Amino acid sequence: MTMRRSAIIGTGSVLPKTRLSNDELAQNYHIDTSDAWIVERTGIRFRHIADSDETTGTLATEAARRALKNANVAPEEVGLIIVATTTPDYTLPATAMSVQADLGVGDCIAFDVQAVCSGFLYALSVADSMLRTDSAKVALVIGAETFTRLLNWEDRTTCVLFGDGAGAVVLRQTDDVEKGIQTVKLHADGRYKDLLCSDGGVSTTGTVGKLLMKGREVFRHAVTNLVSVTEEALTASGFSASQVDWVVPHQANARILSATAQKLGVPSEQVVMTVDRHANTAAASVPLALDAAVQDGRIKSGDLVVLEAMGGGFTWGAAVIRF
Structure with missing residues (x-):
């Protein structure tokens, strides 16, 4: 096969x-x-x-x-x-x-x-x-x-x-197994759903609701979870952090991005950061940052790229991709 x-x-x-x-x-x-x-x-x-x-x-x-x-x-x-x-x-x-x-x-x-x-x-x-x-x-x-x-x-x-x-x-x-998505690892833990959520919904209030967030707790979980899932995805792919050319993280907060990269041992100059330009755009932020780095020539064919993100729920994940 x-x-x-x-x-x-x-x-x-x-x-x-x-x-x-x-x-x-x-x-x-x-x-x-x-x-x-x-x-x-x-x-x-x-x-x-x-x-x-x-x-x-x-x-x-x-x-x-x-x-x-x-x-x-x-x-x-x-x-x-x-x-x-x-x-x-x-x-x-x-x-x-x-x-x-x-x-x-x-x-x-x-x-x-x-x-x-x-x-x-x-x-x-x-x-x-x-x-x-x-x-x-x-x-x-x-x-x-x-x-x-x-x-x-x-x-x-x-x-x-x-x-x-x-x-x-x-x-x-x-069919080129050297290219493309090598591994994606995903997680969720609903015990923390109230730390980042909305106060409305179709079957509860009948309204869209507004965002509620406990920022300090989210920050703490974000760094821990993102480091863990990135290491998990790299291990599953047979790579180490030292082999990564670029990390494209969810653009939530510059402090989270910096703290995560430091714990992974990835130099800051290899982390794509666009949060200054468009803030946290939730599900759009990883592909926004990825496109920016592809279009300006940073990410090139053959590069090993890690995507990672964490969101309300909590949900989190990482992908290892060979371009």
């Missing part, structure tokens, strides 16, 4: 038109904060906020369109679309259906995945498994969010942290 893998052959991303600096955010939303306070604690300088004509679906579609162009793949070649999001356009149908229709993709498999900030890695793992087992030959995996619509703008401890955006990758089935 031929062993198959799935390889990333194209990336794409998009940010909403409206960009707010920290000072503009404080002024426009009457928040008692400052640029210095936000940068010192988070590393964030800007975030993008979706306008009324921009939705998770429109952002996802544009990121996917750019990824397809960069991969030189036509929409009719796509057999699988997975959108990772916490902020879908509608309760139903899945946002993936909107992406399918807007791209002009014909009959295919399409659905959404919800694992908050780890959603892109969960979606990547599902797509990888489906391509390995011949359910499709080409897949679109998208992380897209309009997360600012979950924010309480009177809570400065959370509203300064998040932004909107979308990133996408095109996966193609390959």
Whole structure:
């Protein structure tokens, strides 16, 4: 039996038109904060906020369109679309259906995945498994969010942290076992669900709800879990941290990124950090950062890349990929 893998052959991303600096955010939303306070604690300088004509679906579609162009793949070649999001356009149908229709993709498999900030890695793992087992030959995996619509703008401890955006990758089935996704490791622990959650939902309040977060506890768990799952994924792939060319982490907080890299023993210059440009975009942040590093030439063919993320639930995961 031929062993198959799935390889990333194209990336794409998009940010909403409206960009707010920290000072503009404080002024426009009457928040008692400052640029210095936000940068010192988070590393964030800007975030993008979706306008009324921009939705998770429109952002996802544009990121996917750019990824397809960069991969030189036509929409009719796509057999699988997975959108990772916490902020879908509608309760139903899945946002993936909107992406399918807007791209002009014909009959295919399409659905959404919800694992908050780890959603892109969960979606990547599902797509990888489906391509390995011949359910499709080409897949679109998208992380897209309009997360600012979950924010309480009177809570400065959370509203300064998040932004909107979308990133996408095109996966193609390959028989080259030296390339592509080597390992994905995923975890979840619902005992900590109240540390990062919303206070609403369809079957509880009938409302979307607003974000609630206990930041110190989340920080502590994030560093521990991200280091552990990254080491687990590397070990399963037969690699060590010293062999990694690039780490592309979930862009939550510069302090978390730095602390995780230090514990892994990965030099800071090998960590892709874009949180300063777009803040925490939840499921979109890993593909946003990945696309940035691919497009500017940092990540090249042959590089060993680790993706890692942690989100509400808690959920967390890491992927080892040979480009």
